[in-house]
Amino acid sequence: MTMPATALDLGRSAFSEHRWSDALESLARADAEGGLPPEDLEVVASVAMLLGKDSEGVAYLTRAHDEYVVLGDMAGAARCAAWLVLYMMDMGEPARSSGWMARARHLVEGLDQPGTAEGYLMIPAALGALYGGQPEASKELFGQALAVGRKFRDRDLTALGQLGLGTAGITLGFTDEGLELLDEVMVSVTAGEVSPIPSGIIYCAVIGSCRLALDVQRAHEWTAALQRWCGDRPDMVMFSGQCQSHRAELFILHGAWDDAMAAARIAQDRSRRGDPEARWGAWYLEGEILRMRGQFDEACVAYAKAAETGFEALPGLALAMVAQHKVAQAQAMLRRALSGSDPANRRRLLPAVVEVELAAGDTPAARAAADEFAAPVGDAGRPLERAIAAQAEAQVLIAESKAADGLLASRKAWRLWYSLEAPYGAATCRVLAGRACSVLGDQASAAMEFEAAQGEFADLGAAPAVADVLRLSGERAGDGASTLTVRELQVLRLVAEGKANKSIARDLYLSEKTVARHVSNILCKLDVPSRVAATKYAFEHHMVS
Template identity: 40%
Template sequence: MGIVDDLARAREAFERRDWATAYDQLSATGDGLGPDDLQTLATSAYLVGDDDACIRALQRGYRLQVDAGDTLGAVRFAFWLAMVLNVRGEVAIGSGWAARAERLLADQPADVVERGYLRIHEFFRHLAQGEYAEALRTGTEITEAARRFGDADLLAQGLTCQGRLLMYSNRVPEGLAMLDEAMVGVAAGEVSPIFAGQVYCAMIEGCQEVSDFSRASAWTTALTRWCDSQPDLVPFTGQCAVHRGQILRLHGAFGAALEEFDDACRRYAESGKQAAAGLALSECGDVQRIRGDFALAETAYDQASSFGYDPQPGRALLLLARGRATAAIAVIRRLLAEVGGPVQRSRLLPGAVEVLVAGASLDEAEQTATELTGIAESFGCSGLRAMAAYCAGVVALAADDPERSLSQARLATQLWSGLQAPYEVARAKVLVGRSLRQLDDEDSAVEELTAALRTFTELGAVPARQEAEKLLNRGTPGGLTGRELEVLRLVAAGNSNTEIARRLVLSDKTVARHLTNIFAKLDVPSRTAAVAYAHDHDLL
């Protein structure tokens, strides 16, 4: 009677998601567990982070089913063994269990739900080999099998597989709709915990990949609640911390974001999955770079690389911030040649535009910005549209088209404001200010730049704050902008307006406007007087 009571308590604990109690109670019963209770023990062990105990329970369940002649039951245990082993990096052994399950199914009916589950392993094999068409077909077969058998776990997994592959096939709106449908079952509590955690993380990761920050934020909040409702939960908590950090970074809470990334790395280390920390470390490096802690950023990027995660374009942007524009351009050109697929490129292109413009590679920058705009229109995600508008504005300003730059910068400001992204809003305001200055609306330019400076100061974004201060001419003799100083120095060297325009890649009209501004700011009547002022005040 004691064992019966223990099993009843263990099952009740499992139903209320008290994984530790279920695990302890079932572990204490010895070798008398049947297949169903062994599956419960394996699941509980996995959810409290004891993968070894999970695998032992699954192996026992597999052997019981084989001995009982329950082939389909044995297939189910083999499926879970393959999944758990693959997730923890033992792919060869996991593949062996998947192959055994396929062999066991050879003499079984053609249409059984277990075949749908084994398609999951087939899907990930295709995905690992870059066989996207085959992976999409397999994902569709998983979903079809799930609908035939009314299996909520299989349906959530199949829709997730389909959704991600549709996104990688440049059908992002369709893919996101599939992911939303998968999340319906998860949010309704219809999906078992391991599948639910996997679908949560896949959904949020997909949203981050295409810069759909609104969806990512909503589902990150839901994932946090889901994790918090299970105090003993170990898997998925590292991913949850990373996603919380990403949303906090978007909202300008840089210190809190760094704490979440550190927490994610700690959780990965404790669970023995430290290699998964690469993304968290790369995100940490991005925040440190924005804050101006370049040494810490480089360390974080190096650590991310050591775990097999390439922290780009953040590392290239760090090179640029340190004044190594030539090296940054070389990295970006290599990445643009290597990275394929619109989803992957959408993550690279905004940083690439910034680097190329800084390196005066305007033709390449314009091509890259145009590509980004096309991808953003195709995806329809507001975050990516904001990035594309900002990049288009940066390129337009560099090409001496302040009217277009201003319209794009204002669009970027509007979109980032809707996403409550203060750092990005301030960057867009800087672009607005620079565009207004080119259009001779100095009062409005100063207003925009001052607002941006205030935000950068509040956020602790040191490099951006210093740029804004420079644009506001704090400490600059005569109140000249950086471009105006360049023009004045070329005038002092004896260059004509046409020669200055050629050297700075500007139009003659823009050079003339810069000279008019210089004369007004220095209160001088001519080129000769301006050069004399420059000599007297050591501007040359």
């Protein structure tokens, strides 16, 4: 006769099948009926954290720690204390995190023999060193944690140690070596050898390191893997916001800005519901989209939200300041940030430094930044870093009055951006090519480059970039009806009637993409920020009746 499954059995089964809500319900019922052993309290704590129920997760893990103490299992108690340190750090409670760190150290010091708890305790200390500007010390601590994990065959600790070593290596500028370590740790994660919370930490950290290393191919591969992992756990909150942030970044690169904004908004919601690590990326990426669309005040609000996490919203905020004609402030901000950054983050800032220094008229400083970024790249570098290096070189060469060389560099950069399916970068390089052709006296080629770039920017909704191209090609924004084409006047009249792009496209027998381009051009030429403002302008200037 088969005995009916108990609540504990059901909870354990649901946990193994990644049904977190069912697992929490059953384990909580088992706890209410007769209590749980500390091992199961650790499980239910993990499930609560995965569901975004931070307070419940901390309460369960605190109980697990206490039960281990009662049973005399100080190694188990120390392990729980170490994880509580990490959870408190994520929850923004440094005092409680410090208290648990002190308790964990006392527990480890009282152990008769060393064990995995000692290694787990190194992880929060290593993270503190990494984010505190001490990557060398961080690397040493992660290495020690890895050694402990391997000695006791603890897969979670081993994976976290490898993750830390790879991340520290990239931060120190040893990009290839660091990425190889991260690939190795991802093998164990994707094989299901690592527990859920360490797995989520590793997924998100690895993708973040790929972004820092400008490795688009790896970022695509691991973001897709993370999306599948999250999709197999549909009720999970923890890590799901970070997944959406990573998707938003790739959407931005590939010109799907509406999709990127939607993903960023989901990430913001998940950050509030229990994935606080998603907050910086969610708000920073919204700021990037708004900046490129010309909504600078709104972008600065989003950047400020990102900065509330303690991490600066750079380089986006500095580029927004340049667009708002605050060049000196942007220059000072980036120079200050460069002076205190580690090698990897310094490299991340250099392309924006080129742009800001050129806007400030300091061509030698821009040249130094471009050369520093390009130094480790070479022909075998990753495509994204090669594209950025070639674009920066083209910008500086044109500023140095070396138009012929600048044209070659801009076309090289365009080919790389195009191969990455990155329309904004590709269009930017067509503008550079047009500028170079214009200086060389080839106005026909310049006009073709500007027209192609204008169309691409208009399709993206990159209003400031469209306005820049119009200025370079001899058209000026803000001249009203005199600068609008016959077709643009037709579109404006339909916009003033309140029609959407789809309806306008049907009335004029155009594609929605073409209508969107016309609308973007109208906003730039009239120097207005929105369709409502364009309608008001049209009525005030008797362009519609």
